Amino acid sequence: MFRQIRPFLTVWGEDVNQFKPERFSEGVAEATKNNPAAFSPFGMGPRNCVGNNFAMMEAKIALSMVLQHYPFTLCPTYIHLPVLHITLRPRHGIQLIIRPL
Numbered sequence: 335m336f337r338q339i340r341p342f343l344t345v346w347g348e349d350v351n352q353f354k355p356e357r358f359s360e361g362v363a364e365a366t367k368n369n370p371a372a373f374s375p376f377g378m379g380p381r382n383c384v385g386n387n388f389a390m391m392e393a394k395i396a397l398s399m400v401l402q403h404y405p406f407t408l409c410p411t412y413i414h415l416p417v418l419h420i421t422l423r424p425r426h427g428i429q430l431i432i433r434p435l
Contacts, residue, residue: 345369407431
């Protein structure tokens with residue numbers, strides 16, 4: 335397993351095999367020197383983490399439970415200003431009003 339980590343020796347340093355949570359004290363981007371492949375909690379490829387599908391299913395269930403109990407409506411003062419990145423997204427986020435049923 336650790337042979338797969340070896341290419342990231344330049345990112346993680348000589349102590350790549352040691353558990354050091356303080357590497358992430360400044361955030362993932364700083365710890366990985368903005369290398370998107372250096373830290374992937376679920377792994378990549380055909381031998382990735384079996385918990386990935388479970389976590390995604392659990393997140394979908396949690397979201398569906400929230401949507402069943404709380405209706406979402408747009409704030410009346412919301413102004414749609416799309417910004418083009420890889421996808422379109424609102425410039426100032428989306429202001430929502432959430433109320434219990």
